[in-house]
Amino acid sequence: MLDFIVLFLTVGIPLSSALLLASLGESVNQRSGIFNLGCEGVMSMGAFVGMMIPYAVGGSGKVAWYVNLSGLVAAALAGALLGLLFGVVVIRFGAPQGIAGIGLQLFGTGLAGSLYRHFIGGAEGVAGINAIRIPLLSKIPILGDMLFSCNPMVYFSFIMVPVISLIMKKTPWGLRVRACGTMPRAADSMGIKVQRTRYEALAFGSAMAGLAGAYMSLCYAKLFTDTLIGGRGFIAVALVYFGQWSPVGIMGGALLFSLAQALQLAVQAYGFATFPYEFLVMTPYVLVIVVLIFASKRKHVGPASLGKPFNREMRV
């Protein structure tokens, strides 16, 4: 039983990182009032770009470290760029964000898949970023294997939870972002450039989504496929609602979802072959719906102007 639980957690925690990064990013742009349903597409592009650079350059030892790092940076930049493209459509032109998001999702996943086929082709892997064992802590029995010998990006994603919390609550930029999402007209009258702030928040959120994608290709799977992201972008958007736009809540949601997924994998691995695995695969999705039902009961938590375009000349 114990090794079952250990297996379940060692699988579950790394699974949660991509969701956590993307979801934290999404929460920032939702706080500014932009609903980015195209997170999936941004993650796909991040996954491709993040893997492309280490694949093309290669290198070993110290060099590989820098190359991988530049892959992550490039993924974040690619994400931010896609976010700005989306921003032109939904912020500048004020297009309906749900539909434009579907467009971004198709565009991003399609482009990542096409570029991958063109530049890389078959199922090529990369060395990627490996897990590191933290010197002393990883010696602790059981816990050491579970918590202190993870991939550096896993630590990074969990460190981002308090960091995002601080940014949103304590820095002027975070306050501006939240003002734009709650009452853009009031923010505007206080001299905040609403559209500009929304662009910044969207670029930041999409850069996080790009990093999440790069985590999947560079750290988790160490390869790229069309189905690598496999709906994680949509789950990440759902988790923002689940976590009620609070970083800690989002972390709880990401862990819950990934642990449900890990449980499902562990149950599959441990036999029960007669039980149809499709029903296990669908449990996390059912869980998200059930959780959304309860999460949505409490209202007036989210950004009041989420999804509403702002324009100074607009009549009230």
Add this chain to the structure above:
Amino acid sequence: MKRFKLWYRCGVVLLSVLVALAIAAVILTVLGANVLDTFRVIFVYPFSSIKNISGVINIMIPLSLVGIGICIAYRSGIVNIGGEGQMIMGLTLALVVALNVGEMPRALAIPLVLLSGMIGGGVWGAIPGILKTRFQVSELLSTVMLNYIASQFYSYCLRVPMLDPSVAGGSGDPQTVRLSESLWLSRMNQLFPSLDKNMRFHSGILIAIVLALIVFLFMWKTPAGFKMRAAGASERAARYGGINVKNYVVLAILLSGACCGLAGTVEVLGVHHRGLGNVSGGYGFSGIVVALFGGLHPLGVLPAAFFFAVISYGCNSLQINKIPLPGNTIDVLMGLVILVIVSAQMIISNKYIMYRAERWVRAHLLRAGKERA
């Protein structure tokens, strides 16, 4: 002023098409394809023979059915991106009926199967409607989750209860047995023997045209349709006018799901003649593009579906025309088109931009014209 408005709209549409083509050209160049050749295959090759046109129309049928469904939902204020799941659940129920229908006259069996497809899709569509109206769960999220659940459920059904015994235990993809021939939708050249024998598209196109007419009449000429559109146009005003907005929103996405379920069923009865994996083939998402491109009007959906079927068929034929582009180029184009259309719509409806454009045109172009004259 009026005349300028027309010119302005046409200008914006033309400009957005050019922008989309230009971005597509850049991407195609990066992907290492000859831009002109690629555009020729995508836009011209599908018309090169009757066989190709038939292929296009076969793609157009499910696209237009899904697109009509998306229109109903969108007009009523709920965005349905669960078309994929609703197609799958519809065709699952339809397969259950079709595999157990036994000996029944064709005129009775086919409507029965189509109806069960609509029921399956409709029930699956009603779930996000109820979740939205009763629990305030955004339909954008619940429909996506329901898509995954439906596709898992379908692959279970294919793998276990409906599996064709002859492929059981083999390594092939799971599929059901072939449906009895009396359930197939006849091809156009069987229905009308005078047509060219290469007109191989199936009679689902008639279903699509009839459905478009019915939905148009329902949405624009009946009280229920008016109430649904009112609920979508302005929820508060509709509620003030005594319309039970919640019920009509659920009804709208239920009907929308029924259309998608019908699309899945027609695809199985007309093209595949059996249940196999990946029948829905992304139609649920491209149906959204079709609906938007068709101006969210059921009669506009038909030409829009034809246009996208041409692009889709063209993209699928890239390989046989020796153009080294992967199949997901279609997704890139679709996504690009969505982004460009929604932007263009906003620019067209923005009076301020139009006013400025008009002033600019009058100041620069018209005066210049007069001086030259």
